[in-house]
Amino acid sequence: MTDIKTAANPLFLREEELRQGIEMLFFAYRDFTSEPDRILAEYDFGRAHHRVIYFVGRNPGLAVSELLDVLQITKQSLSRVLGQLVREGIVEQKPGTEDRRRRHLHLTTRGYELERRLTESQAARFARAYRAAGAEAVEGFRTVMQGLINERDRGRFDKRAGERAAVKAATGKPAARGRRD
Amino acid sequence: MTDIKTAANPLFLREEELRQGIEMLFFAYRDFTSEPDRILAEYDFGRAHHRVIYFVGRNPGLAVSELLDVLQITKQSLSRVLGQLVREGIVEQKPGTEDRRRRHLHLTTRGYELERRLTESQAARFARAYRAAGAEAVEGFRTVMQGLINERDRGRFDKRAGERAAVKAATGKPAARGRRD
């Protein structure tokens, strides 16, 4: 009987290879979020708070609408989380000087400290993995990851090493979003 | 005034590089799950159902306890989702012949069809990214991804190209799990 699952079968190898990719992403994401989850629990925050803290820390002065665009959630969902963060003194809102409708978000000192803890835990995981894998593997990793990301957000990871604002980088074309309010 | 954020500053580059890693994982996972989410909505299923369907499809005959171990959720959480899948004729349970306490999980024909649709959508994303990046980049990607995954599950992606059962692969050492019922 012919085994269609021998190493000689390129179709099977391809399927297996792709399935391993799918699974690696699942496990990596699961483990990647588990440490921050523990830190956040100390503050009674969840993963949703983390995302806000991260992106506000990364893009000080970010407007609410820009944050919604990055997170791809509704403003009602964001509102609860953001409201808590403001009340807990993690995030501050400053009305814009040019357009006073816009509220620009910043981390407070306390917020910055929490952001450091959270980011350091995830950065340490990347530092370990990058160091073990070597520069060439990291380049390959980046290339594949960008291919996995929708075109819409791929531009965030060009060759810019931090000079450009991280969010602004992608806001050239509006790019069809899901219906949101 | 000295700009500490110049390209000549290796510490900054490192931080930027690591932050980009964090963000790439966030965006990749967000986009990676968005297409299956749409398919699942047709069946009134969610992401939790997807994970069960995927791992049962990947490991036919998987026992409930093994599935719990992979998903790292409580049996109460699994039970609701699994119950729905059984009622909807997606998953079947067969009592073990050796140990009749164990319930081995399989996809039905209908379940297999849904699994194909879901996996194909994610596999297509990987195929595109892999093809665009090239074999060498894929190797680098795999290396870094494995470094990001906790040691506990790293073994799933050794060099085996599918001969071994995917779940069994990691169940050598028990490896401390969170408290579960």
Add this chain to the structure above:
DNA sequence: GTTTTTATGTCAGTCATGTTGACTTAATTC
């Protein structure tokens, strides 16, 4: 200068998916 659009926020209700804790049943192991 009135109207329209935009940015933001809010109230109310719902759903999906996770949690803890307590308990049951059946089968296997000691």
Add this chain to the structure above:
DNA sequence: GAATTAAGTCAACATGACTGACATAAAAAC
């Protein structure tokens, strides 16, 4: 026969999404 294991159930609760409707203030368009 007693203890352990695999699986499942009931109940209560938390988080973080969602939709829909409405409110306010500022800016932009006419």
